[in-house]
Amino acid sequence: MKVLRLAVVTAVRALRRNKLRSGLTILGVVIGVAAVIAMAGLGLGASEAVQQQIRSLGNNMLFVHPGSKTDSGVRSGAGSVSTxxxxxxxxxxxxxxxxxxxxxxxxxxxxxxxxxxxxxxxxxxxxxxxxxxxxxxxxxxxxxxxxxxxxxxxxxxxxxxxxxxxxxxxxxxxxxxxxxxxxxxxxxxxxxxxxxxxxxxxxxxxxxxxxxxxxxxxxxxxxxxxxxxxxxxxxxxxxxxxxxxxxxxxxxxxxxxxxxxxxDFSVGTLDEIAETARGTTRIMATVLFGVSSISLLVGGIGIMNILLVSVTERTREIGIRVALGAKRRHIRTQFLVESVVLSSIGGAIGVVVGLALTVLLSRLGGWPAYLSPGASVGAVAFSAGVGVFFGFYPAHKASRLDPIVALRYE
Amino acid sequence: MKQSAVAAAAPMIAATDLWRVFDLGETRVEALRGVTLEISAGERVAIMGHSGSGKSTLMNVLGCLDRPTRGSYRLEGREVAELAPDDAAEIRNRRIGFVFQSFNLIPRMSAIENVELPLFYGDVPLQDQGVRARAALERVGLQKRAGHMPNQLSGGEQQRVAIARALVARPPLILADEPTGNLDTRTSEEIMKLFAELNDELGVTVVLVTHEPEVAAHARRVLTFRDGRLVGDEKR
Incomplete structure (x- = not known):
């Protein structure tokens, strides 16, 4: 635990070296996570609103529509001549x-x-x-x-x-x-x-x-x-x-x-319409979630970019650490922790922003606010995952540096 | 028991026919051409030579930072020429202390944090790290500068911090690559005295690379290199 705390402290110190850069990187994750939560809330809220609307039409209603009429083997289209x-x-x-x-x-x-x-x-x-x-x-x-x-x-x-x-x-x-x-x-x-x-x-x-x-x-x-x-x-x-x-x-x-x-007729109920609407809104929610996930992905790429810059900038430091006996896993952990710290801070802020955005959007749209706990937990976990995933390559790259080359790096 | 008996009997450094060839595509550079040398525990050795003589390459190989292309290198009786990176890291951490020409302290880490670093990588319990780092700083006379950042310290002080960092894990061997190259004459003198003290009092084997005869004068043995070969071995 103490070692982990030390790693986090080291990471925070490294990130504070360039506050603006770290802040912008975090912002990328904040936007991604907030978008995921807000879009999930939007999709589910809209879906709930549609269900309510359908229920308000009356649950116990049936529709009878005319179907196609077959006259001497000639089939007309549905409703062309009412049956x-x-x-x-x-x-x-x-x-x-x-x-x-x-x-x-x-x-x-x-x-x-x-x-x-x-x-x-x-x-x-x-x-x-x-x-x-x-x-x-x-x-x-x-x-x-x-x-x-x-x-x-x-x-x-x-x-x-x-x-x-x-x-x-x-x-x-x-x-x-x-x-x-x-x-x-x-x-x-x-x-x-x-x-x-x-x-x-x-x-x-x-x-x-x-x-x-x-x-x-x-x-x-x-x-x-x-x-x-x-x-x-x-x-x-x-x-x-x-x-x-x-x-x-x-x-x-x-x-x-x-x-x-x-x-030559068809009988429908609102249940069927409600089912169709549910399917439609589910697709809509999935699309919204997918689109917002892309912004989280972009945030992750931002982390990766910054870490790659950071690894290059600190090549000499890595060389010193390796000379003093740092093993590959030490170097890898150091950069991975930095990445996860960045993405987790972004994730935490993103949840707050996302929930606020959900409430705001639902007020504007006039449907019930749907604060999805699943999406919130998922977004934070996902953002930490993004940190590990996008941090891994730069961290791996850092851990593979040749100490002699790294020590000579200006 | 057997291992320690071997270690006690074996020389600190035993290199046999070491070659280090850099393949630069069109040209091949032979930085070391069959170097054979032995350094016993407790010796104070200076390695001299012009730039390009292979002395820095030799230091990298002796420090397990680089692997020889051919040949055998036994450190305290153990063959280390073919070690995997992480095993080499462990040897560097526990058996070797490094001092560099440009100090190589990590900026934005205080003096004591820099000194603690080898202990951190050596998995020394956290509560012991501070105590030992403080003792090492005291040994080089910088206990009052523990909280200072490297850029708040003079060149001589930075090099003392670096020496404390080399000492803190209590390695039997200290390798110093041009340790006075960036220091004025008076400070160089002080640093060299410090190395001599460590050698005398702690029995640490000190091997340092230099091209200045005044610095080499502090050593008890001077090895001279030219064109990747050992050409002189003078004991005083």
């Missing part, structure tokens, strides 16, 4: 056990005009049940109900982004008349802002109108009752698998799909 109808949705509500509510959606991008302004956005025709299933919260005004749906009234609920874009003067949108594809609509509600999804889609750039109104007055329809999406909420999370199988059974029956034939 789903409002009757399918009604059948799911009536025949599948464990279903809490069902809604269906038709959506198209359409131009909105209000006063001098206009805005193109996604217009969704939905039934009133949509509000509950999609956890849509009305900030002001009200959502439309069964009365508006049955009568196909021209009423609309706006997303926050649409309000911002159309009502630039800050007027109250409630009660205002906005034209959607030239059809005048009365605004009855404004949705609470939800922000963007993890994929960058603005969830507030949307207008909700009754399904019947959308079909008859805005989007028009050659085939009445066609829907682009059916949303189903299960009574509880555990029953979701059973509901999924029930939907498949009812739809295959209704669509007269024989055993062995492929479905």
């Amino acid at each position: 789903l109808t409002t009757q399918d949705a009604d059948a799911i509500a009536a025949e599948v056990n464990g279903v809490a509510a069902v809604t269906y959606v038709r959506r198209e991008v359409a131009q909105l005009v209000y006063a001098n302004g206009n805005w193109s956005t996604l217009v969704q025709g939905v039934t009133p049940a949509y509000q509950e299933i999609a956890s849509a919260v009305v900030a002001r005004g009200a959502f439309f109900g069964e009365r508006e749906e049955r009568a196909a009234l021209r009423v609309a609920v706006l997303g926050a982004t649409v309000v911002d874009e159309l009502f630039r003067g800050g007027e109250d949108p409630i009660g205002a008349t906005v034209r959607i594809r030239q059809v005048p609509f009365r605004i009855i509600g404004v949705l609470e802002a939800r922000g963007r999804t993890a994929w960058g889609t603005d969830q507030d750039d949307v207008v909700l109108i009754p399904f019947a109104t959308a079909e008859r007055r805005v989007m028009g329809t050659p085939l009445p009752g066609r829907v682009e999406l059916i949303l189903v909420s299960a009574l509880d999370d555990d029953g979701i698998g059973e509901v999924e199988r029930g939907i498949e059974r009812v739809l295959r029956d209704r669509h007269r799909i024989r055993a062995g034939e492929e479905d």
Whole structure:
């Protein structure tokens, strides 16, 4: 222990000889370690934020998308002609056990005009049940109900982004008349802002109108009752698998799909989306970690560079030490300890900076700070490893010096 | 027992037909051409010769810093011509003390830390290192300068620190390469007296290289070299 302490003291003394140089070398490691910790925190924090967002959509939700339609052997692409109808949705509500509510959606991008302004956005025709299933919260005004749906009234609920874009003067949108594809609509509600999804889609750039109104007055329809999406909420999370199988059974029956034939629809759950998102964010976290590891590698190369300079500068000192009886391992240890001292100091400072950076980034990004203890311990251990790895070559080089040549070195 | 009996009987240095050839690519330099010599324990020997006579090469070989190309070198009866680097390091650490022309103290280490260095490499317990280093500094009259850095010491004082460092591991042999080459006449005189004292009082074998006759006058035996060969062996 004492010998080790002496080696550390000797190393610190050697490093203090050139404070600026040692400081800059340490800085390289600090940046590397801080980057690894901050990026790991960023990746995990973002991943956690995505999971939370998906959970906020409702755990017990299922989506039914139309699949490809095969007509006389000609297969159309998925969704090119919808295979789903409002009757399918009604059948799911009536025949599948464990279903809490069902809604269906038709959506198209359409131009909105209000006063001098206009805005193109996604217009969704939905039934009133949509509000509950999609956890849509009305900030002001009200959502439309069964009365508006049955009568196909021209009423609309706006997303926050649409309000911002159309009502630039800050007027109250409630009660205002906005034209959607030239059809005048009365605004009855404004949705609470939800922000963007993890994929960058603005969830507030949307207008909700009754399904019947959308079909008859805005989007028009050659085939009445066609829907682009059916949303189903299960009574509880555990029953979701059973509901999924029930939907498949009812739809295959209704669509007269024989055993062995492929479905002309697909049922998805948020679990699947969550799984996909998890995979995506995991890849993102890995990439961030990889990129930040490179900066740690660069820091290590900085150490190696400085040690090589140091070995050359102290060639004569090495010669003296060897003449006095220093064995190769003594010389090697001396430079290795210097390297590890450099990298460990850098690692320790880097952890503090990295954790501070993680907190700062999570505040800016608005997701939970994820202080990864694993990444911190790993980064310090890795930086010490970097010290050994990058210190080894210069140390080895020093230990191989010919004492006579070294003693003569000026 | 047997080993020590051999060591006691054997001469301190026994070199037989030592050759040291430097292969410089196009030319070969024969720095030592068949040197045979014997130095007994307790002798005080000066090696003289012009520059290029091979005396420094001989010192490097005798100090186990360099290996002869051919020939045998027995130190205290042990063949050391073919030692591996780490074994040679151990011999240098325990059996040989070095004094150099340019002192070769490590800068930014105090006098006493410089003196402790051979003990550190000799795995002497830490608590003993300070005591022995202090005693060695006292022996050369520099106990009051223990905490000074080399650049705070005069040339003569630096060389005394170097001598203390050569002594501290209590080697039976001290090799000095032009130890007074960087010192004025008066200081040289003092250093040479110190070597003579160490030789007389401690019985340390002293071999020193010089080209100054005044320095060689302090020795009891003078070996003269020319063109890599021993050409004179004069006892006084």
